[in-house]
Amino acid sequence: MRYRLVLTPLLVLLLLGTAWIAYAPGLHGDFLFDDFGNLPALGAMGPVDNWHTFWRYITSGTADPTGRPLTLLTFLLDARNWPADPYPFKRTSLILHLLNGILLYALLARLGQLLAMEAPRRQAAALLGSALWLLHPLLVSTTLYIVQREAMLPATCVIAGLLTWLHGRAQLGHGRIPSGLVWSIVGVGGFTLLAVLAKANGALLPLYVLLIEIIVLAPRHPVPAGNAQRTYRGFLWTFVAIPTAAICAHITWVGIHGILTGGPDFRAWSIGQRLLTEPRVLMDYLSLLWLPHPFSSGLFNDQYVVSTSWLHPATTLPAIIVLLALLGSAWWLRQRHPAASLAILFYFAGQLIESTSLPLELYFEHRNYVPALLMFWPLGLWLTDTRTMPVLKRGLMIVLPLGLALMTHARAELWGNVHTQALLWAKINPDSARAQANAAQIEMQAGHPQDAIHRLEKLLATQPDQTQLAFNLIGARCLTGGISHDDIVAARKAMQGSANTGTLLAHWFDRTLPVAMSGECPGLTSEVLLDLINTGLSNPKLATAGPQQDLTYLRGRIALIQHQPSAAQADFIRALDLQVRPGMALEAAATLGAAGYPTQGLQLLDHYKQVQNQAMPPGFGMPMLHAWVLARQNYWPHELTHLRQQLTLDARAGNTNTAQPNPDAGATH
Incomplete structure (x- = not known):
C-alpha cells in the first residue's frame, strides 16, 4: 500500500x-x-x-x-x-x-x-x-x-x-x-x-x-x-x-x-x-x-x-x-x-x-x-x-x-518552424485561401516570390473574390519586376466581390502605399490603389459603416500623399462621421499634422468637437466598462487637448512634420 x-x-x-x-x-x-x-x-x-x-x-x-x-x-x-x-x-x-x-x-x-x-x-x-x-x-x-x-x-x-x-x-x-x-x-x-x-x-x-x-x-x-x-x-x-x-x-x-x-x-x-x-x-x-x-x-x-x-x-x-x-x-x-x-x-x-x-x-x-x-x-x-x-x-x-x-x-x-508549418498546411488545405495566402507570404519572405505567384494564381482562378489572394499576388509580382494590367484587373474583381476585407486591406495598404509612392514596383501607383479603394466603396457587400469608414479613410491617406490636403481632410471627416469615435478623430488629425498640414488637423478636431455627441455608444458588457474607465481617467479629453496643443504649435511655427499619430489613441479601423 x-x-x-x-x-x-x-x-x-x-x-x-x-x-x-x-x-x-x-x-x-x-x-x-x-x-x-x-x-x-x-x-x-x-x-x-x-x-x-x-x-x-x-x-x-x-x-x-x-x-x-x-x-x-x-x-x-x-x-x-x-x-x-x-x-x-x-x-x-x-x-x-x-x-x-x-x-x-x-x-x-x-x-x-x-x-x-x-x-x-x-x-x-x-x-x-x-x-x-x-x-x-x-x-x-x-x-x-x-x-x-x-x-x-x-x-x-x-x-x-x-x-x-x-x-x-x-x-x-x-x-x-x-x-x-x-x-x-x-x-x-x-x-x-x-x-x-x-x-x-x-x-x-x-x-x-x-x-x-x-x-x-x-x-x-x-x-x-x-x-x-x-x-x-x-x-x-x-x-x-x-x-x-x-x-x-x-x-x-x-x-x-x-x-x-x-x-x-x-x-x-x-x-x-x-x-x-x-x-x-x-x-x-x-x-x-x-x-x-x-x-x-x-x-x-x-x-x-x-x-x-x-x-x-x-x-x-x-x-x-x-x-x-x-x-x-x-x-x-x-x-x-x-x-x-x-x-x-x-x-x-x-x-x-x-x-x-x-x-x-x-x-x-x-x-x-x-x-x-x-x-x-x-x-x-x-x-x-x-x-x-x-x-x-x-x-x-x-x-x-x-x-x-x-x-x-x-x-x-x-509549430516550432513557421516556414515548414505554412507549406504543410497549404498542402493539406489546397482550397483554403487563408492557407495559400499564408504560405505565399512565407515564400516571399524566404526569397521565392515565383513560387508564391504560382500558388496564388492557381487558387485565384477558382476563387476570384478572395482579396487576400489578389493582394498577395500583387506583393509577389512586385518582387519579380512589377505588376501587370491583369494583376490590377484581378485585384479589382476581388474588391468587387469580396464579402468582408476585415483588417486585411488596411494592413496591406500600410505596407503597399510606401512602395507605390517610391516607384519601387513598376505598375503599382497611387492611382491603382485609389481605383481599388473606390471599387470597394461601390461593393454592396461592403456597404456597412465599418468597411466604408476603413476605405474612406484610406482614400484620404492617398489624397494626402498626392498633396491634396483639402481632399484628404474631406475624406477623413466623411470617415469620422460614419462612426464617430475619438480614436478615429485623433488618428486622422495627427496624420494630417504629420504630413505637414496642422491647420487641417485642427479643423478636423473642431469638426469632431461638433459631432462628438453623436459618438457610437459602447456595446453591451465590457465595452461599456471600458468606456467608463476611459471617462474616469479623462483619457480622451487629455489626448485631444495634447494633440490640439501640438498642432497649434506646429501651425504657428510653420513646422510641417512634428505632429505624429499618437500610439495611445487606440484607433482601429
Missing part, C-alpha cells in the same frame, strides 16, 4: 515530464494570425506599467460581452508591452496545459471513487485517461496557439469548479449544510463566472454539473432527506438548472430565428446550413480524437464544405444519424455504463455553444479542448480491468501514451 502512495506521484511527474518534452520543440515558434489581432492590446494604450494602463488594458477586450479579461490578465505574466517575445507566452500556455492535466487526474479519480471503484484501478484509469488527453496531438493547436489560452482557461475553471462542487456536495451529504452550500456555490457559481471571464463557453459548467448529478451521483449518492436535501435542491435550481435552461433557450432561439431569417450577412452560409454542417464537423472532430495522426488542417478551415441539404454532401444525413445514435445510446447506457455515458454526453454538451446555431466559423480544432476532457477515461477503465486480456491491455497502457507523445512531438516540431 505504501509503495502506491509513492508510485502515483512519480507516475504523474513522469507524465508531466513526457508532456513537456513532447511540446518543447513548439515553444520556439512565432506568433500566428489571431495573435496579432489580440496581443498588441498590451501596448495599444501604452506599456502596462501602472494602474491606469492596467485598467485600460484589462477592459479593452471585445470578444464576447465579457471581453475575456481573465485571459488578458494572464498575458501580463508574459509581457507588458508590444512587440513582445512569443516564447514566454507559449511557455505559460504549456504550464497551464500541464496544470489542467493534474486537475483532470484529480477529477477522474474522484469520479471513479463515486462509482465505487477500487482505489488501484480508479487511480490507474484516472492517470491513463488524463495522460491520453494531455498527450493528444489534436490539442497542440490549442496549447501552442497563444491566443487560444482563452480556450484553455475555461478548462482550468471547469475542472476546479467540478472538484469544488463535488466537495461541497459531499459536505451536504454528511449533514454539514452551511459549509456544503458555500463550497457548492463557489464551485458552480464562482468558477462559472471565472470561466466566462476567460471565454463564453465557460458558461457550460452548470450543464456539466447536471450531467454528473444525473448519471453518477443521484442514483448512487442521494443527498439525505431533510434540510440538506431541500437546500441542495434549491442550489440545483438556482445555480444549475436555470442557467442551463437559459443557455439552451438562447441557442434554440438563435437557431429558429436564423432559419426563419436566413442567417447573418457576414457569413457565406445560413444558420440552417450551419446546423446541417456541424454534425459532419463533430464527426470529423471525433475521428481526429480516436484516430489521431501527427498532422491535421491546423488553423485553416475556411475551405470546409457547407451542407446545403440533407443529402449534399452525401455525408450530411449519415453524420446526423450517427450523432443522434450516440446521444441516444449514451442516455440509454447511463445506468449500466455510467463512465462511457458521461464521457459521450459531456463531449456533446461541451460543443453546445460553438458547434450549434451561433454564427461562429464552422470548424476549429481548439473547440475540442474542454469537451474532450473525459473522452479517454472509459478507455482507461477498460484497460485497467486486467481480468481479461491482461497482456494486451498492459501493453496498450504503455504504447498508447507513448504513441500520442511521439505524434505530439512531431506536431510541436511543426
Whole structure:
C-alpha cells in the first residue's frame, strides 16, 4: 500500500515530464494570425506599467460581452508591452496545459471513487485517461496557439469548479449544510463566472454539473432527506438548472430565428446550413480524437464544405444519424455504463455553444479542448480491468501514451518552424485561401516570390473574390519586376466581390502605399490603389459603416500623399462621421499634422468637437466598462487637448512634420 502512495506521484511527474518534452520543440515558434489581432492590446494604450494602463488594458477586450479579461490578465505574466517575445507566452500556455492535466487526474479519480471503484484501478484509469488527453496531438493547436489560452482557461475553471462542487456536495451529504452550500456555490457559481471571464463557453459548467448529478451521483449518492436535501435542491435550481435552461433557450432561439431569417450577412452560409454542417464537423472532430495522426488542417478551415441539404454532401444525413445514435445510446447506457455515458454526453454538451446555431466559423480544432476532457477515461477503465486480456491491455497502457507523445512531438516540431508549418498546411488545405495566402507570404519572405505567384494564381482562378489572394499576388509580382494590367484587373474583381476585407486591406495598404509612392514596383501607383479603394466603396457587400469608414479613410491617406490636403481632410471627416469615435478623430488629425498640414488637423478636431455627441455608444458588457474607465481617467479629453496643443504649435511655427499619430489613441479601423 505504501509503495502506491509513492508510485502515483512519480507516475504523474513522469507524465508531466513526457508532456513537456513532447511540446518543447513548439515553444520556439512565432506568433500566428489571431495573435496579432489580440496581443498588441498590451501596448495599444501604452506599456502596462501602472494602474491606469492596467485598467485600460484589462477592459479593452471585445470578444464576447465579457471581453475575456481573465485571459488578458494572464498575458501580463508574459509581457507588458508590444512587440513582445512569443516564447514566454507559449511557455505559460504549456504550464497551464500541464496544470489542467493534474486537475483532470484529480477529477477522474474522484469520479471513479463515486462509482465505487477500487482505489488501484480508479487511480490507474484516472492517470491513463488524463495522460491520453494531455498527450493528444489534436490539442497542440490549442496549447501552442497563444491566443487560444482563452480556450484553455475555461478548462482550468471547469475542472476546479467540478472538484469544488463535488466537495461541497459531499459536505451536504454528511449533514454539514452551511459549509456544503458555500463550497457548492463557489464551485458552480464562482468558477462559472471565472470561466466566462476567460471565454463564453465557460458558461457550460452548470450543464456539466447536471450531467454528473444525473448519471453518477443521484442514483448512487442521494443527498439525505431533510434540510440538506431541500437546500441542495434549491442550489440545483438556482445555480444549475436555470442557467442551463437559459443557455439552451438562447441557442434554440438563435437557431429558429436564423432559419426563419436566413442567417447573418457576414457569413457565406445560413444558420440552417450551419446546423446541417456541424454534425459532419463533430464527426470529423471525433475521428481526429480516436484516430489521431501527427498532422491535421491546423488553423485553416475556411475551405470546409457547407451542407446545403440533407443529402449534399452525401455525408450530411449519415453524420446526423450517427450523432443522434450516440446521444441516444449514451442516455440509454447511463445506468449500466455510467463512465462511457458521461464521457459521450459531456463531449456533446461541451460543443453546445460553438458547434450549434451561433454564427461562429464552422470548424476549429481548439473547440475540442474542454469537451474532450473525459473522452479517454472509459478507455482507461477498460484497460485497467486486467481480468481479461491482461497482456494486451498492459501493453496498450504503455504504447498508447507513448504513441500520442511521439505524434505530439512531431506536431510541436511543426509549430516550432513557421516556414515548414505554412507549406504543410497549404498542402493539406489546397482550397483554403487563408492557407495559400499564408504560405505565399512565407515564400516571399524566404526569397521565392515565383513560387508564391504560382500558388496564388492557381487558387485565384477558382476563387476570384478572395482579396487576400489578389493582394498577395500583387506583393509577389512586385518582387519579380512589377505588376501587370491583369494583376490590377484581378485585384479589382476581388474588391468587387469580396464579402468582408476585415483588417486585411488596411494592413496591406500600410505596407503597399510606401512602395507605390517610391516607384519601387513598376505598375503599382497611387492611382491603382485609389481605383481599388473606390471599387470597394461601390461593393454592396461592403456597404456597412465599418468597411466604408476603413476605405474612406484610406482614400484620404492617398489624397494626402498626392498633396491634396483639402481632399484628404474631406475624406477623413466623411470617415469620422460614419462612426464617430475619438480614436478615429485623433488618428486622422495627427496624420494630417504629420504630413505637414496642422491647420487641417485642427479643423478636423473642431469638426469632431461638433459631432462628438453623436459618438457610437459602447456595446453591451465590457465595452461599456471600458468606456467608463476611459471617462474616469479623462483619457480622451487629455489626448485631444495634447494633440490640439501640438498642432497649434506646429501651425504657428510653420513646422510641417512634428505632429505624429499618437500610439495611445487606440484607433482601429
